[in-house]
Amino acid sequence: MSRASTMIIKGVGTVVECLVVVLCCPCLVVLLCVGGGDRCRTNRRRKHYPRTDRDPPPAHPPNPPPFPTQRIDIHRFPAADQSQSPLFKLPLELRELIYEKVLAGRLVRLQLVTSKLHEHSVVKRTCYTPTDDLEETPDRRIFLAEPIFPALLRSCRAVYNEAIPILHQRNTFQFWASQLNGVVGSVLGKYCLPNIRSVNLQYDYTPPFDMFALLHQMRIDHLAFRLQGLPLEGGDCAALDSAWGRGLLGLRKLRRFELWIDHRGDEKELGKKFRQLMIGPLAEENYRAFLES
Missing domain, CATH: 1.20.5 (Single alpha-helices involved in coiled-coils or other helix-helix interfaces)
Structure with a gap:
């Protein structure tokens, strides 16, 4: 060619x-x-996702499907032998440090948001740090933290039994009061309520359910309560005697309580009066006198 x-x-x-x-x-x-x-x-x-805790929650989004009421308690069944696992060759104290790093030490905001992929709302989880500073005002900038990794709980039953209390007890959970029932029912599960110790609650309006009934099921020792857009006419005495005030006073055995009120500058004095009835050696005596007055 x-x-x-x-x-x-x-x-x-x-x-x-x-x-x-x-x-x-x-x-x-x-x-x-x-x-x-x-x-x-x-x-x-x-x-469409709210980006700060000052944004209002979605207007009555349909809640996601709740957990089944019938639940198998795996704590009652023996776990598989994990003696060959490198994780379980470590002392329990070191394993707890690992669980703490992966699952705890955050302020975990759980919020219902609308979804274009589902007919119901979904729960958005955002993690912030620090988690233990309840005096941190909502207007100050808070910083994003590494997300928690609950997938670790699915590795085996032994890890789940050891790590699930750390997830619930060593985080501060932040909720909108109006969404508390939906978030607990579909994400946390009511079975976990006795393990929750620290709550940051944003009270946006009167919820259509007994919010304090859920809070009473928790063993809260740290509570930050924020009033948003709620009028407080009549002074501090009216606030203490209001429905939400008496609901708060019914939460006993607190070790720390902080009160925030949007658009008002007297929350410190009102918070002090709440603490006198809720915290300290004279709290029970003061509380009984308040109920009798």
């Missing part, structure tokens, strides 16, 4: 390759648009 013929064949091959690329370009453009559209829709969906 002559050199000219070889060059002609190569030229034809190059033209065919170019035609293939040109013909495929529309498909590639469509694929890129579809992928970009998904990303754009995801970004738009994320903009």
Whole structure:
């Protein structure tokens, strides 16, 4: 074959390759648009998420399906032998430090948000730090923390039994009061309430359920209570004697209580009066006198 013929064949091959690329370009453009559209829709969906604790909750979103009422308590059944696992060759104290790093030490905000992928709302989890500073005012900037990794609890029954109390007891959970029933029923589960120790509650309006009935099931020792957009006419005495005030006073055995009130500057004095009835050696005596007055 002559050199000219070889060059002609190569030229034809190059033209065919170019035609293939040109013909495929529309498909590639469509694929890129579809992928970009998904990303754009995801970004738009994320903009619907509240970004700060000052944003109001969604208006009556349908709650996600709750956990089944019938629950198998795996603590009653023997766990599999984990003697060969490298994790269980460590002392319990070191394992607890690992659980603490992965699952605890955060302020965990659980909030119902609308979802375009589901007919019901979903729960968004955001972690912040620090978790133990209940005097941190809501207007001050708080910093994102590493997310918790509850998937660790699925590794085996022995890990679950050891780590689940750390998840519940060593985090501060933040809720909107109006969403407390939906979040507890669909994410935490009412069985875990006795293990919760620290709560940051944002009281936005009178919930359509007995919010304090759920709080009484918890063994709270740290409570931060924030009133948002709720009028307090009549002074401190009226606040103490209000429905939410008496509900708060019914939470006994607290070791720390903080009260925040939006758009008011007298929450420190009102919070002090609440603490006199809830915390300290004279709290029970003061509380009985308040009930009799």
